[in-house]
Amino acid sequence: MxxxxxxxxxxxxxxxxxxxxxxxxxxxxxxxxxxxxxxxxxxxxxxxxxxxxxxxxxxxxxxxxxxxxxxxxxxxxxxxxxxxxxxxxxxxxxxxxxxxxxxxxxSQVVPEETPQLKGKLWYKDIFDFYTYEGSVKLAEKLANWQGGRLVINLAETIIKCPVAPLEFTFLADAYFTEKGIRDKVSITYVTPLPGAFTKPKATKMLSQLLIEKSIEVIPDFYLQSVDNERKVLISYDEKEVPFDLLVSIPVNKGxxxxxxxxxxxxxxxxxxxxxxxxxxxxxxxxxxxxxxxxxxxxxxxxxxxxxxxxxxxxxxxxxxKGEPFKEKFDGHSNCFIETGYGKAALIDFNYTTEPLPGKFPFAGLGPLALLQESRINHWGKLAFKWVYWNMLLTGKKIPISHQMSMAGKINEEELIKK
Amino acid sequence: MNTLTSAPTLQVNEEGYLKNYQDWNRDWATEIAHQYNISLTPKHWDVLNWLRAKQAEGTALSVRKVGNSGIVDIKEFYALFPGGPLKISSRIAGIPKPASCI
The missing domain is CATH 3.50.50.60 (FAD/NAD(P)-binding domain)
Known part of the structure; x- marks a missing residue:
């Protein structure tokens, strides 16, 4: 045995x-x-x-x-x-x-890696949403919040689900709009990366969402510490960003x-x-x-x-069996990106191919729009919960190859022609 | 911007990042550094070589990783490459721009 x-x-x-x-x-x-x-x-x-x-x-x-x-x-x-x-x-x-x-x-979030991130404002005015406890506490906070300066900050670039902070930002815009207090809330996305979008095609296709939703982006901000008294984020090069409510994506560690x-x-x-x-x-x-x-x-x-x-x-x-490895992982990733108001975008990429626009063929659901918002993508995201519990975890085959396919994607040359 | 007039001509992408890792050489790196008003010291080269080695290993990179490399801490990394240390040092090191998945 x-x-x-x-x-x-x-x-x-x-x-x-x-x-x-x-x-x-x-x-x-x-x-x-x-x-x-x-x-x-x-x-x-x-x-x-x-x-x-x-x-x-x-x-x-x-x-x-x-x-x-x-x-x-x-x-x-x-x-x-x-x-x-x-x-x-x-x-x-x-x-x-x-x-x-x-x-x-x-991977886990480790707020303790950043001085005073998990200080006296933790779960009062500073929250994470990558844990069960954090997301539940944040729901209670948002239900009663009357508005102010909402800051979403990524403390690190190597994080679980790198699109989730953007999705949170888009959903927050929709949430406060639907609540009728969007004019009392400013939303600022603070990232250590050079922008909210960093891949050329995604930047071209999706950047307008940030403008449409009046989201301010502060790039190249690498969080050093949090001042709980003054309610400001402080970067390693001593820039400061004030907040009333901070939604933090803390440093991730194994x-x-x-x-x-x-x-x-x-x-x-x-x-x-x-x-x-x-x-x-x-x-x-x-x-x-x-x-x-x-x-x-x-x-x-x-x-x-x-x-x-x-x-x-x-x-x-x-x-x-003592045989040579037959399969290679190509870095394939496939993610829905919630953009609010019942819509979502979809990205599909691997180690060497950045997310490209076009259509993603999907048996049963029909082709899904890549790097573009659509309602069907949002339904796909919601339907995924059932797929996760009933097919993915149980080890059933899902009709998407582990190797990324170029079928339906618009490559660079075609994009230049457009 | 597909070529850089002042640097030895190597193929770069639309943001000035080297297309082929193997093409990189010290003259080119020195020229790119000058565009950021950086004169490369031995400490700079240690960081650049470390970044290239990590890239060759297929490891995901971040500022914190450089800060834990034993070569510089994060403050020193900022002092060497002011503004956006990882995106600037990556460009000089001839490795891809730090990016998220989108």
Whole structure:
């Protein structure tokens, strides 16, 4: 009997367990998943909770109910991985051995990385929405807020779901407009990047949204600290941005388990050095990394974890047969971008191809508009919750290839002609 | 703007970032640095070489990562490349402009 051990029962870990269980004989392979949290959160739903579009209870299920039979779910906290001896040590002292280890420990927001971000104004006038607690607390705040200066700030560029802060900004504009207090609210988007949009085609196609929605953008602002007394953000080059209500996207880091196991990237952010095509750990051949836990230059997003899971399932099957890897992950990502008022845009891209305009063929729904707002994209985003719980996590095939396709996309030459 | 008149001619994209990582050389980097009024010191070169090595490894980059590199802290990084340290140093290092997915 061999053991596949999966650290983390989030989106990536759950998909991997269920996909591998379909492929590996029960009598020969044990599949174990360890996680310290009994709840599985539908994280894309956190975006909608602050605006009352989703109720908190809609985004939570018990992890143990999401695994196929013959998968052992262990509710426990991991202390560390001992890479050389193929062991995982739990906080309670128990030791688990493995033949293949899959690290799916994700990414977390760490407001403590920024001085005074989590100070006396935390959950009073400063909120995050990337956690269940943060999004619920922010919903209460927004319901009663009478207006003022709303600032959305990204403390870092390597964050989970990089489009969510923009989606939040667009939804906030619609929310305050529908409430009839938009004239009492100013919305400012403060980013360490050179702009709210950074890719040439996306900038060209979507920048007008910021103007239409009267959103001020402050680029190249790298947050150093927060002054809770004066209610200002302070950058490393001593620029200041005042706020009445701050919605922060704090620094993201990988799991503390990575730090305790001493297998993180040298930069101290606890993401694991990973081959960006095979998803094998650089540290050892029987360790694989998936989802937000990797250091690959792909978005930290559920769609990426999904496409990676298809590649990694094949690659792990090859590995245990002693065969060369057959599949390569191309960095494929596919995300709806909520733009407010019942519309959304869609982007589809990979390591080498930036998001392009055109149409995205989708069996059943019909072609979806890329880099353009449409109602059908918004319905797609809402329908995705059902797809997530019932198809994605259970390891069913979804009719989108893990490799990005150029079908329907308008390439550079055609774009110049327009 | 597809060529830079004052720099040795290398292919760059519409924002002046080098198209081919392998084309990069120190003369070109020095010229680009001059456009930002930066004279490259050994410390600058350490940062540029580190960025190029990380890019070659296929690692996602950020200001904080440079600040944790052991070469400079974030304040020093700002002092070396004032204004937008990662976007400026990336351009000089011949690696892509720091970007989000859109």
């Amino acid at each position: 061999k053991t596949i051990l999966i650290l983390g029962g989030g989106t990536a870990g759950t998909m991997m367990a269920n996909k591998l269980r379909k492929q590996l004989p029960i009598d020969d392979y044990k599949i174990q998943v360890i996680d310290k949290d009994e709840n599985h959160y539908y994280q894309p739903g956190f975006l909608f909770i602050p605006f009352g579009i989703y109720q908190p209870e809609e985004v939570v299920k018990k992890k143990k109910d999401l695994f196929s039979p013959y998968i052992d779910f262990i509710l426990a906290e991991v202390d560390r991985i001992e890479v050389e001896s193929n062991l995982v040590i739990l906080k309670n002292g128990a030791t688990l051995s493995y033949d293949v280890l899959i690290i799916a420990t994700g 799991s503390d388990v990575i730090e305790r196991s001493n297998i993180g990237d040298e930069d101290g952010l606890n993401f694991v050095p990973t081959d960006k095509y095979t998803l094998q750990a650089k540290a050892k051949e029987n360790i694989f990394i998936i989802g937000d836990a990797t250091n690959v230059p792909a978005s930290k997003a559920g769609s990426v974890a999904h496409f990676e899971a298809e590649v990694l399932t094949e690659n792990i099957l090859s590995y245990i």
